[in-house]
Amino acid sequence: MLWNVYSTPGYARSQVLAEGVVFEAASLLVDVWTIEQHHEHRSPYRYSELPRNGLGPPTGFTGMTWSGFRPSDDQQQYGYNVPVNMYAYAALQRALELNRNIWHCDSFEKRATALAEGIRQGIEKWGIIKVDGVRTYALEVDGLGNNLTDYDDANVPSLLSIPLLGYPYDAEVYQATRERVLSSKNPLYFSGTHLKGVGSAHTRAGQVWPLALMVQGLTASTPEERAEMLRLLLKTQCNNGLMHESVNANDINACSREWFGWANSMLVALVESSLGMDCSKAAEEQHKLNIAAQEKSNPSELPRNGSPQDPAYFAGLLSTIAYDKETLTAPAYVGLHANAM
Template identity: 30%
Template structure:
């Protein structure tokens, strides 16, 4: 079945449009007859026996029927509705759409499958699907390392193909986000550490990894601005890039430049969360170069770049706040300019421990986290009964809370009361749909965006599994 036809038959909204259905507000939260919202078995795109077993086991453990219902619906949502698996010449390829947009973001697809990674050794079919995702993302990186999202073939033409700087066939958006490449590394590293299988790491894989290193080096901009620039045809200041499409001027300090972060344009080109993630993933890539390819030159390139980024972060990305002390800035320019803000996706300042950059007790992170959950953060939103961090992705007002940020908050604290607050907030803001949404208006969860956003559903399932393992008393 064609993906667009699948969306239509499943009754799923498309295009990320705002859904307003006041009837959801009347949903009886005490109703114990929670009916599964998963597609019928014969309509599911991909099924994993290991994942199905997890669903059965977890539902037995969860005390609250509403939470169990949300987990049952959300945890397998990526597999049920977004995974397109195929084999070509005996090699697996997996194309994963975001949900209501028929395109594969390199960041989103890795986050979507992340909670399934621990089960790869229990399910050969699941393992081969993830190997196929490695092959698909590697192929995409070679095709266009500056693009953030792709189609399943390199012939389909995007509606963005008429931009001032047109995108290639096969590319949905060409927005230069550092983390697009970093998530490919993250996926490969986790796959190997879990399975010890080196099958996907062939010469094509090495070409893609060398392309990643080359691209990140270009965007340190020590030797000029590099080949990428961005502009829209229409006169929207939101997507207007000064400096002939390269962004605002910077002092080159070793950090990597970006034009975008999480689909939105950077104000200052040195986006701090992505650079902190690069410190983690360049170390992983150096180890993989040595382990799989005996490529000492590639490994050393990663290590040199990593040290340069660390020096730039130490010098320019850690600032002294008048209230909170030393904190991480959001974006900087190397001249002393800084933006203090937050995004709700991954990576961001809240989930630095989640991406492996630091522990939750790291002093600068602790200070940053206090700032994030205060009125000093322009994206922090507090209503009468909902609160959370929003995003620059939609114009405000109205203010919108992003559940991705609420989940990140729960994953980066040891405080039981804070975790319970996050669990209850997520439980009570699904608008009766049985799924988590991209965003909702503060205190009005029935006014939400994206009824079919697989990443946040996977992230919710990942959170439940982590809490069951580490703090089962909060759920059982």
């Protein structure tokens, strides 16, 4: 999140990032992750839902940092989630750049560098498993010889999302992992009359997650696969023009979560990536066209005070951009769906 502030034009980023409390938070995070490399012996963390009085399943040292729950909030089977650690490694690389440009702390440089290298070595040594003679990434390992493979969750970070995480992954190992995740070898991969894709232990069997379809599209190696994901996603709107947590593969009107902001945002990322466009700018341009059309057709609705904030004016305007069930478009996506296909 700090990196987003740093890399986005328009923010007073130097002032924000130079605040002492910001650096202290980043420094504390590095210390916590370092302690959790040694979860079994050094961690004070306990949580009532985890076994062994809240400590979690047994673990050995790998260099990776420990977690008890997946991004979905489901309890992990083993203590080291490999894609989560990949994302942590990438975050540390960004934090190191912030330190070199803003914080200039030698201690932070040493601690974050050592932590990142330990995580990387742990992933390379423990996170790659041979299954059926093929090297694949495991979802979770424990450092004691146990691992969870041919399994992925629909949230991010995930095995499917590895190319999006900023980690220097092995492309051949990822491709083998991707093929297995997107197949019946993964017990959370569901295929029905309308949809097929990755689901989650967090929802009922047979429920495909649009979020996973978006990740599949963003990591697709061909335009055909990416277009297919967009087509499938258009089926998952459940009659309200929005993305949902999950949709039944055999009944596209059976959805969980009427509003799922994460999936809505990821759809925008997929559309922007696929079409090479900025959805915010496109929506704003469409908004201006709608205003111009309304002004032309009914001059009486021009704001009396010249302000675009006049409630009566916008009451009329909103009626022109309301959700249209026939074309399956919502205000934020006006003009995008047809082009995407």
